[in-house]
Amino acid sequence: MQPVISVQNLNKTYASGHPALKNINLQIHKGEIFALLGPNGAGKTTLISIICGIVNIGDGQVLVGAKDIRADYRAARSQIGLVPQELVNDVFETVWATVQFSRGLFGKKPNPAYLEQLLRDLSLWDKRDAKLFELSGGMKRRVMIAKALSHEPSILFLDEPTAGVDVELRRDMWEMVRRLRERGVTIILTTHYIEEAEEMADRIGVIRNGEIILIEDKTTLMRKLGKKQLIVQLKQPLSAVPGALAGYPLELVDDGHALVFTFDAQREHTGIAELLKDLDRNAIDFKDLQSSQSSLEDIFVSLVRASA
Ligand SMILES: Nc1ncnc2c1ncn2[C@@H]1O[C@H](COP(=O)(O)OP(=O)(O)OP(=O)(O)O)[C@@H](O)[C@H]1O
Numbered sequence: 001m002q003p004v005i006s007v008q009n010l011n012k013t014y015a016s017g018h019p020a021l022k023n024i025n026l027q028i029h030k031g032e033i034f035a036l037l038g039p040n041g042a043g044k045t046t047l048i049s050i051i052c053g054i055v056n057i058g059d060g061q062v063l064v065g066a067k068d069i070r071a072d073y074r075a076a077r078s079q080i081g082l083v084p085q086e087l088v089n090d091v092f093e094t095v096w097a098t099v100q101f102s103r104g105l106f107g108k109k110p111n112p113a114y115l116e117q118l119l120r121d122l123s124l125w126d127k128r129d130a131k132l133f134e135l136s137g138g139m140k141r142r143v144m145i146a147k148a149l150s151h152e153p154s155i156l157f158l159d160e161p162t163a164g165v166d167v168e169l170r171r172d173m174w175e176m177v178r179r180l181r182e183r184g185v186t187i188i189l190t191t192h193y194i195e196e197a198e199e200m201a202d203r204i205g206v207i208r209n210g211e212i213i214l215i216e217d218k219t220t221l222m223r224k225l226g227k228k229q230l231i232v233q234l235k236q237p238l239s240a241v242p243g244a245l246a247g248y249p250l251e252l253v254d255d256g257h258a259l260v261f262t263f264d265a266q267r268e269h270t271g272i273a274e275l276l277k278d279l280d281r282n283a284i285d286f287k288d289l290q291s292s293q294s295s296l297e298d299i300f301v302s303l304v305r306a307s308a
């Protein structure tokens with residue numbers, strides 16, 4: 001299937017000489033929620049800004065719905081809605097005027113019914129005649145989303161959508177993002193909340209120092225990370241895993257001095273109790289038990305720390 005966004009061999013060096021992106025290759029599939037994770041200054045906003053045509057592309061190629069963002073800027077850009085990291089609003093305008101104006105910028109015919117539904121979905125309909133400076137921070141953020149969606153884009157970028165947003169609004173936004181996805185909108189978001197990526201994303205990309213260091217399906221990632229290990233230090237070394245324990249996912253390590261039992265930490269039933277009974281039944285004595293576990297957060301932190 002043709003990706004909705006295709007980034008190939010993208011490099012970006014700012015005028016200051018700072019190489020913000022190094023050889024980025026990334027494909028976004030239609031209808032997915034893609035979370036881009038990375039520490040401050042990693043290049044997330046730069047990447048998004050280039051795809052959205054706000055920052056000049058260095059070298060490489062970016063296609064949005066098969067349209068080249070340089071050669072076919074308007075056709076590429078019109079498919080995209082962007083909620084930027086920094087709130088930029090004309091504060092003396094009303095909510096209604098703001099979303100109407102945004103839609104007009106893309107040369108779309110007026111569609112008050114669509115905009116009304118949009119404001120209702122974002123719980124902003126009651127505030128349609130309020131001026132932006134009269135709104136709370138969370139409401140302003142929702143106006144940014146309404147603006148981004150005003151021209152009915154098929155791709156939505158959310159750059160740190162929930163930074164500084166309270167728990168309830170964050171949940172509401174997640175709900176809204178899911179509804180958009182159900183309607184076929186492709187969503188790319190950046191976040192510093194690993195929990196948000198865990199909750200929302202179909203795929204996760206990690207960027208560090210301008211380089212993409214990992215792209216993985218979330219379920220695959222979580223399956224890998226959802227595993228815990230129990231290390232059974234044996235009193236007497238074994239030469240092989242005893243046949244009576246063949247039913248367990250066991251590995252003999254440390255020259256036969258330890259058994260490693262890998263289990264799914266997400267499941268209620270880990271099987272540890274049975275394993276310990278079976279060890280006892282088979283007269284396998286152990287001197288110690290240790291457990292280890294990795295979470296998405298741990299992996300993220302270690303990936304990012306390994307910074308060159
Ligand atoms: N206009 C600019 N001119 C020069 N350097 C810039 C400019 N914008 C960003 N940078 C630099 O490029 C690097 C990447 O910045 P970017 O804003 O893309 O990071 P980010 O991953 O979005 O970070 P954050 O999580 O803080 O939002 C940083 O080192 C930053 O200082």
Ligand SMILES: [Mg+2]
Nearest residue numbers: 044045046085
């Ligand atoms: Mg940023």
